[in-house]
Amino acid sequence: MxxxxxxxxxxxxxxxxxxxxxxxxxxxxxxxxxxxxxxxxxxxxxxxxxxxxxxxxxxxxxxxxxxxxxxxxxxxxxxxxxxxxxxxxxxxxxxxxxxxxxxxxxQLDRAERGFSFRQDGPLDMRMDTSRGISAAEWVNSESEAELVRVFKEYGEERFARRMAGAIVRRRAEKPFERTLDLAEVVKAANPAWEKGKHPATRVFQAIRIHINGxxxxxxxxxxxxxxxxxxxxxxxxxxxxxxxxxxxxxxxxxxxxxxxxxxxxxxxxxxxxxxxxxxxxxxxxxxxxxxxxxxxxxxxxxxxxxx
Missing domain, CATH: 3.40.50.150 (Vaccinia Virus protein VP39)
Structure with missing residues (x-):
C-alpha cells in the first residue's frame, strides 16, 4: 500500500x-x-x-x-x-x-470516501466503512427537524432551517447519492456566503460529526x-x-x-x-x-x- x-x-x-x-x-x-x-x-x-x-x-x-x-x-x-x-x-x-x-x-482528499464538497463521490462520510449508516442514508431518511438540529448543533450553521428545507424538498423528487449533488443544494440555500469558505462547509462538517459520533x-x-x-x-x-x-x-x-x-x-x-x-x-x-x-x-x- x-x-x-x-x-x-x-x-x-x-x-x-x-x-x-x-x-x-x-x-x-x-x-x-x-x-x-x-x-x-x-x-x-x-x-x-x-x-x-x-x-x-x-x-x-x-x-x-x-x-x-x-x-x-x-x-x-x-x-x-x-x-x-x-x-x-x-x-x-x-x-x-x-x-x-x-x-x-x-479521507478528505479521496472522493470515494464521500467527505468532500469539492469532489464528486458517493455520499458516505463514514470513518469506519465496515459499520454504521452512510451520510446518504441519513440525509434521505431523517426528519427535517433533526436535520436542523444537527446543522445547528454540530455545524453552528445559522441558515440550518433553510438548508434542511431545501434538502427535504429535493429528496422528495430524487434521493441524494453524490457529494456534489448535496453540496449544490446546500449552496443554493445559503443566502450569505462567507469569504474564503465554501457555502456547504458547515453542513458537511455537521453531517460528518453526527454520522461518526x-x-x-x-x-x-x-x-x-x-x-x-x-x-x-x-x-x-x-x-x-x-x-x-x-x-x-x-x-x-x-x-x-x-x-x-x-x-x-x-x-x-x-x-x-x-x-x-x-x-x-x-x-x-x-x-x-x-x-x-x-x-x-x-x-x-x-x-x-x-x-
Missing part, C-alpha cells in the same frame, strides 16, 4: 509534550497515516511501546504495513472511545495518550483517559474546530478544579481530589507550518497531566 500524502499537524510539539519516558507505554488514539506515531517511536527506547488506534480499516491496514518490522508498535481497529478495551491490561499504567481529532487528509466519542475518550493514565501521564489533544476544543478545555478545567462541593463543607483544599493539571498554554501552529499546510491554521493543542 503506497503512502498517501498526509501532514500531521503540530508533529514535534505533540511528541515533545507527550513523550516523558522513552521506556513508557503510549497510545496514539487517532493513527491516521502514522505521522505522529512515527515521531513518537523515534523518541522511544527498546523498552517503549506504542499502541495505535483507528476506526478506519484503511488506516489499520496501512499501519500494519508501515510498522510491520517494529515490535514496539501494535494497532487496534476501533474508536478511541473504546481504547480502554484495546489497553485493558494497562489501566492506570499508560504514560501518554495522543488524540489528533477530525478527518485525515486521505465524533463528539460523543471524544467525551468518552477524555473520561477513559483518566482511568488509563498513570500518575504523571500526559493527555495531549489536538482539535480543529471550536466544538471539539470547547469540550477539551472544559474537561481539563473541571478536572483541574476538582468536584463541586457544597458551601460550608469542612474540607481543606489539600483534601480535594484534582485528577488533572493543565500543562502550559494552548499551542497553535506557527506561521511556517500554516504556510506549508493550510489545514493546520485552525489547530489547537492542549496538554494535561494526571495528578
Amino acid at each position: 503506497s503512502q498517501e500524502l498526509h501532514r500531521s499537524v503540530l508533529l514535534r510539539e505533540a511528541a515533545d509534550a507527550l513523550v516523558t519516558d522513552p521506556g513508557g507505554f503510549y497510545i496514539d488514539g487517532t493513527f491516521g497515516r502514522g505521522g505522529h506515531s512515527a515521531v513518537i517511536l523515534e523518541r522511544l527506547g527498546e523498552g517503549g511501546e506504542l499502541l495505535g488506534v483507528d476506526k478506519d480499516p484503511e488506516a489499520v491496514d496501512y499501519a500494519r504495513e508501515r510498522f510491520a518490522g517494529d515490535g514496539r508498535f501494535s494497532i487496534w481497529h476501533g474508536s478511541f472511545a473504546d481504547m480502554d478495551e484495546a489497553a485493558a491490561d494497562r489501566v492506570g499504567q499508560v504514560t501518554g495518550i495522543l488524540l489528533d481529532l477530525g478527518v485525515s487528509s486521505p 465524533e463528539l460523543d466519542d471524544l467525551k468518552q475518550a477524555l473520561e477513559k483517559s483518566l482511568q488509563l493514565l498513570a500518575p504523571g501521564g500526559r493527555l495531549v489533544v489536538i482539535s480543529f474546530h471550536s466544538l471539539e476544543d470547547r469540550l477539551v478545555k472544559r474537561f481539563i478545567r473541571e478536572k483541574e478544579r476538582g468536584p463541586k462541593l457544597p458551601r460550608g463543607l469542612p474540607v481543606m483544599d489539600t483534601e480535594i481530589v484534582r485528577p488533572l493539571r493543565s500543562v502550559g498554554k494552548a499551542i497553535k501552529a506557527n506561521d511556517v507550518e500554516v504556510d506549508e499546510n493550510l489545514r493546520s491554521r485552525s489547530a489547537v493543542m492542549r496538554v494535561a497531566e494526571k495528578c
Whole structure:
C-alpha cells in the first residue's frame, strides 16, 4: 500500500509534550497515516511501546504495513472511545495518550470516501466503512427537524432551517447519492456566503460529526483517559474546530478544579481530589507550518497531566 500524502499537524510539539519516558507505554488514539506515531517511536527506547488506534480499516491496514518490522508498535481497529478495551491490561499504567481529532487528509482528499464538497463521490462520510449508516442514508431518511438540529448543533450553521428545507424538498423528487449533488443544494440555500469558505462547509462538517459520533466519542475518550493514565501521564489533544476544543478545555478545567462541593463543607483544599493539571498554554501552529499546510491554521493543542 503506497503512502498517501498526509501532514500531521503540530508533529514535534505533540511528541515533545507527550513523550516523558522513552521506556513508557503510549497510545496514539487517532493513527491516521502514522505521522505522529512515527515521531513518537523515534523518541522511544527498546523498552517503549506504542499502541495505535483507528476506526478506519484503511488506516489499520496501512499501519500494519508501515510498522510491520517494529515490535514496539501494535494497532487496534476501533474508536478511541473504546481504547480502554484495546489497553485493558494497562489501566492506570499508560504514560501518554495522543488524540489528533477530525478527518485525515486521505479521507478528505479521496472522493470515494464521500467527505468532500469539492469532489464528486458517493455520499458516505463514514470513518469506519465496515459499520454504521452512510451520510446518504441519513440525509434521505431523517426528519427535517433533526436535520436542523444537527446543522445547528454540530455545524453552528445559522441558515440550518433553510438548508434542511431545501434538502427535504429535493429528496422528495430524487434521493441524494453524490457529494456534489448535496453540496449544490446546500449552496443554493445559503443566502450569505462567507469569504474564503465554501457555502456547504458547515453542513458537511455537521453531517460528518453526527454520522461518526465524533463528539460523543471524544467525551468518552477524555473520561477513559483518566482511568488509563498513570500518575504523571500526559493527555495531549489536538482539535480543529471550536466544538471539539470547547469540550477539551472544559474537561481539563473541571478536572483541574476538582468536584463541586457544597458551601460550608469542612474540607481543606489539600483534601480535594484534582485528577488533572493543565500543562502550559494552548499551542497553535506557527506561521511556517500554516504556510506549508493550510489545514493546520485552525489547530489547537492542549496538554494535561494526571495528578
